[in-house]
Amino acid sequence: MRSLAAIGVFALLIALVPAMVDSGYLLNAIIMTLYAALLGQAWNILGGFGGLFSFGHAVFFGTGAYAMAVLQVNFGWNAWVALPAAMVLGGAVGGFIGALSFRYGLRGSYFALVTLAFAEVFRVLANTFQFTGAGVGLMVPLKESALNMQFGKTGFLYLILSFLIAAQLVAWWIRHSRFGAWLQAVRDNEESASALGVDVFRVKMLAIVMAGMLMACGGAFYVQYLHYIDPHLAFGASVSVQALMAAIVGGIGSVWGPLVGAAALQLLGELTRNLMGDAPGINLIVYGVVLVLMVNFMPRGIVGLATRWKR
Amino acid sequence: MLELSILFPALLNGLTMGAVYALIALGLTLIYGVLHIINFAHGAALMMALYGVYYLKDSAGIDPYLALPVVIPVMFAAGYALQRGVIGRASHGKDENILLVTLGISIVLENLALFLFRSDTRTIDTPYTLSTLDIAGAMISLPKVVAFGGALVTAAVLLLIVYGTDLGRAIRACAKERQGAKLVGIDVDHVFAMSFGIGLACLGAAACFLLPAYYVNPTVGNGFVLIAFTVVVLGGMGSFSGALLGGFIIGIVESVGGLWLGESLGQIGIFLIFIAVLLFRPQGLFGAKA
Amino acid sequence: MSANRSRRKFLKQSTSMTAAAAASTALGTLGFPSIVxxxxxxxxxxxxxxxxxxxxxxxxxxxxxxxxxxxxxxxxxxxxxxxxxxxxxxxxxxxxxxxxxxxxxxxxxxxxxxxxxxxxxxxxxxxxxxxxxxxxxxxxxxxxxxxxxxxxxxxxxxxxxxGYSIVSREGIKYLHILNTVAGKPAKTVVIVHEESLFGTGTANLLARDLPGMGYEVKEVIKHANPTRDFSNIVLRLKAINPDIVIPANYYDEYVLLVRTMRQQGFSPKAIYSVLGGGASSFKFVKQFPDVANGIMDCNHWYNAKDKRAxxxxxxxxxxxxxxxxxxxxxxxxxxxxxxxxxxxxxxxxxxxxxxxxxxxxxxxxxxxxxxxxxxxxxxIGAMPAVLQVQKGDIRVVLPNTLAEVEPVFPWKA
Missing domain, CATH: 3.40.50.2300 (Response regulator)
Structure with a gap:
């Protein structure tokens, strides 16, 4: 229960931030960190706890983002009604990809590549259909009001915080539930888990559906925060990479890893962007080098390093 | 829309473009087959090789085809050093870490190119850039016909190395059973680095054949990474002849799919094949059962 | 007012070390002034x-x-x-x-x-x-x-x-002027565009408005970024044989498209780009002088007679x-x-x-x-100009008030 209390304390701390910080820069940086942590947790649930590495988490992200935009722009839905629909669709896409891949027993790099291919298929489709705006993309009209899920910085901070807390609770539940034990058993050895009576297919399905729903939340947030989505932003590789980087850098298979990873990467990004001078490229060169060094010195992620010190 | 008069040249175009894909995929499939890693830095390495070819032509006047004996060894050395000095060391043998390390390398290389060469798209002009070969009425770009031959030769050389030399035997041993290979006294780290080096050397060859009909800029590699993965999967991870045939198939599918569904939607055919192969025949069309 | 502001500033500084220590370290190193x-x-x-x-x-x-x-x-x-x-x-x-x-x-x-x-x-x-x-x-x-x-x-x-609606509106208008003055030799058009916002948006406007001015849009070809090979697109262009090809794409794809057209020996009466094309790029003209000759762009351009330019x-x-x-x-x-x-x-x-x-x-x-x-x-005064590559240089051909040389339309390759 101590770890559950930790989630509560964390929520409380972040909830107090707007009362004390009035720097828009800092608030935006915190919002983007929580957002990256959400994507990272969505990856971690499948990749960390379930051992199913995905290179195509953008497929869920984009589904959520497009559902949010299409329902509001084309069908005039309210954003608050569109959000659960976006989550359901994200989960459904997860279920569809999961059913196909797990039915045929895809694991390891084969699973990774199939998710990547699905993301590309969705990108091409979004680029083709008229109702997604094709290549022009979709723009959510600017109407700032809590009723439209369009806030100032503080409101958006609370929105992304509640998404992240939901994700943290899911991760906590996985860590402490029988389902989680099954999922980790499947990760460690599918055959012996199956021999012990674990319904491997169902366990994996549940994990990918939850990952899809959480990732769709991330997509929905993106659309509300930036008001524009196009096929490349939605289904391009950079979102998938952002999700897996936060999880792996922080430490996979842990409840706090994605948040720690997201914070570290955000900090690294801000520092390199601001301190490396104006020569284009230098900032990202340093970013890449530090990334490699981090892996070199912290092979089990930042959280892994911390637990090693504790022992 | 789909006229037969177009179909034949389109097939040939697909075949020659497929040869370029095969060249890029040959290196990737070797790296995957031996090291079991998905090399995200493959596109960035191709980009670096293309810059090498570009500057040899631009500042030393060396024709891209004559640059082969320079670019291939340099790429090999770079690959060997990269695997031995960075990837092998930093990844600690964990899949998720290899992922991040190759990703980090691609970020570094892409931005190094941006910093050193700027973001301009660069092209070279050779006497044969715009030349075509008349094949039964279809005008096929000469550099691409050359690339087609180059892909065949490269695959043959790779097969020769892997099945005809001591190094090849060691590579195959490491690919199958790395613990066992270690036990019989094979220097696994060295073999891994050799494989990575040979993989990048293939990119060196690909770059020499590609540039006369293409261009180079810091992000040019991204356009080939996913295609190369598709070819590798289709052919069976680790299979050279598979990569060669896979490249041709993908080239033709892309070409005919483009005619049929439009250039943009036509891309979907490639990914659907990719998914279908992964699901129903994950060992690839030509790969041995894993 | 100022007391209130400094109190907030104090609060911000004192809390930033606890609530968001990591991010504020970044901020601290940068030394941003808190007062705007x-x-x-x-x-x-x-x-x-x-x-x-x-x-x-x-x-x-x-x-x-x-x-x-x-x-x-x-x-x-x-x-x-x-x-x-x-x-x-x-x-x-x-x-x-x-x-x-x-x-x-x-x-x-x-x-x-x-x-x-x-x-x-x-x-x-x-x-x-x-x-x-x-x-x-x-x-x-x-x-x-x-x-x-x-x-x-x-x-x-x-x-x-x-913006692109102004540029494509003017682009169509100028194209129609060019064609009318020449005795309407051109009747058919194919649009080749890249798949993202600018290419698709421009192509949609062109495909909507061109038929009203008496042009038949034979086909609208969309392509990905990057497109690695334009051979098939050019094959289709050859089969359709339109009078005018309108590309709306980025530099890399434009280069491959026009090079492949030359390679396959296809030369329409005009290659007329709307936003983004080779006739507004000195780089393209310098690197591909043969291919570039005669191509036209409707794009952002300066008054070429202005000394400051x-x-x-x-x-x-x-x-x-x-x-x-x-x-x-x-x-x-x-x-x-x-x-x-x-x-x-x-x-x-x-x-x-x-x-x-x-x-x-x-x-x-x-x-x-x-x-x-x-x-x-x-x-609202912002307007594009029509350019044509002639004798290895980029020349303004329309509107008349800016024109440096007479347009050559249709182009005789």
């Missing part, structure tokens, strides 16, 4: 472009144009009405991603900029203009051709150059490997537009500069726009 806009010393202007990532080519050229203008203004004595205050540019990289653009706007806000300029890509401009609007920072859009950028009622946003072109071409592109001169001009507004505002105050921009009647530019007049943030 200083009242003396140089005037800070934020200049944001995608100088890394997928759009870095255009982003770096954009930055170059702005850099030249800033240093020229500073060398000429800065902003006179502010006692010769120098422009202190805050250079920033949007990394070709909208959300990084937003983060950069936040940073510039806290650095106390009086105005922001740039964005280049439409997706980035949409995000950055809106982020700047939250702080009432005047924002000058340099390129960003999507119409929606100036259609959202943002009071801080000003676009000096035309000629001088700037010389200055840019004297630099190593640099070409005088629309990114360069539009950004150059946008900096001057902003400097003029600050000069008239006689203030560093954001609201005052926004007012000055809104009432701008600036005419000391070398673009064919006339004095600026902003309606809902769009400079």
């Amino acid at each position: 806009s200083a009242q003396s010393g140089p005037i800070k202007i934020g200049i944001v472009h995608p100088v890394t990532g997928a759009l870095s080519y255009s982003g770096q050229l954009s930055r170059l144009g702005a850099q030249i203008a800033v240093s020229e203004i500073n060398e000429a004595g800065g902003i006179k009405s502010l006692g010769g205050a120098k422009i202190d540019a805050v250079w920033s990289d949007a990394q070709s991603q909208p959300q990084i653009g937003v983060a950069e706007v936040e940073k510039m806000n806290e650095a106390g900029v009086s105005a922001i300029l740039g964005g280049y890509a439409s997706a980035i401009c949409l995000a950055t203009t809106q982020a700047a609007a939250k702080y009432n920072i005047p924002y000058v859009v340099d390129v960003g051709v999507a119409d929606q950028i100036v259609e959202r009622g943002l009071k801080n946003t000003f676009r000096f150059a035309p 000629i001088a700037l072109r010389k200055k840019v071409e004297a630099m190593k490997d640099q070409f005088f592109t629309y990114e360069v001169f539009l950004n150059y001009q946008c900096v001057y537009l902003l400097a003029d507004a600050i000069e008239r505002a006689k203030s560093r105050d954001r609201a005052a500069i926004t007012d000055a921009l809104a009432n701008s009647t600036w005419d000391k530019h070398f673009m064919p726009y006339g004095p600026t007049k902003f309606v809902n943030g769009q400079n």
